[in-house]
Amino acid sequence: MAKLNIVLYEPEIPANTGNIGRTCVATGTRLHLIEPLGFRLNEKQIKRAGMDYWKDLDVTTYVNYQEFLEKNPGAKIYMATTKGQNVYTEVSYEEDCYIMFGKESAGIPEEILAHNKDRCVRIPMLSEIRSLNLSNSVAVVLYEALRQNDFSQMQLMGHLTKFDDYIE
Template sequence: MTLALALYEPDIAQNAGTLARAVACLGLELHIVEPAGFPVGDAGFRRAGMDYLDRAVIRRHASFKAFEEWRRAEGRRLVLATTRGAVAHVDFAFTETDVVLLGRESAGVPEAVHESADARIVIPLNEGARSLNVALAGAMILGEALRQTGGFARTGTG
C-alpha cells in the first residue's frame, strides 16, 4: 500500500489528466470521486495525461460514500488539502498509506467531506493569494509527502 491521491468531483479535465500523469510517473494511485465534470475519456484529460495514462492506476468511485467505504476498509488516513487547513503541508507528518484529497477547482469540498477528513493541510500562500491551481497544489503536496516517506524512486529516470 502506497501513498495515494484522490480528486473530489474534479471539474477540469486537463488538471485531472496532469495529476494522472504525475501519479503514473511517481508510482502512486489516483482515485477519482465521481461525478467528474467531464468524461474520463475526455480529449483534454487524455492530452494532459499523454501516453502515461496507460501506466496510471486510476480507481473511480461512484460517490464520496463509496470512496469512504473503500478508504475505511483499507484503514487509510484521509488528508484534505484545503485553504482552511490547520497545518502547513511542510509541517504535516505524512505516512506511506495516506490518501491526499484535493477538492473541486470551482468549489473545494462540502462541509461533510471536511468533517470526514482525518487531517486538513494547507499550502501557505502570500497575503491576498486565494489558491493555487489544483494540479500544482497536488504536485507540491505529493512531493513533500514522498520526500518525508522516502517514496521517491531511487533508480533513475526510466
C-alpha cells in the same frame, strides 16, 4: 510495496486531472476520482495532458464520497484545503496514506472538512490569492509526502547522455 494515494473530489477540469494522472504515474501513486466528474475520462483533453502515460495509471472511480469511504475502510486521509489549520509540511505522511483535494471551483465541502479538522493541511500563500491550480497543489503536497518517505522506489539521480566525459 505501499503506495501513496491522491484523491480528487469531483474534479471539473480535464487538463488538471490529466496532469495529475501523469504525476501519479511518474511517482507510482494511485489516483482515486470521486464523481461526479466535470468531464468524461475518454476526453481528448485528459489524454493530451496525461500524454501516453494515462494507460499506465492506477485509477479508481467512485460514485460518491460515501462509496470511496466504504471501499477504503480505515484509510488515513489528509484533506488539502485553503481552510486547513496545518501547513502541509507539518504533518507526517504515512507511505500508504490518502491525500484528498477538492474540485477546482469549491474545494472539499465543509461538512467533510469538519469531520477531519486535525488532518486538514494547507499550502501557504498570500492572503489575496484564493488558491493554487489543482495540479500544482497536488504536485506540491505529493512530493512532500514522497520526500518524507525517502522517495521510496524512485530514481534519485540523473545523468547527462552526451556530456558525461566533461563532468568531473
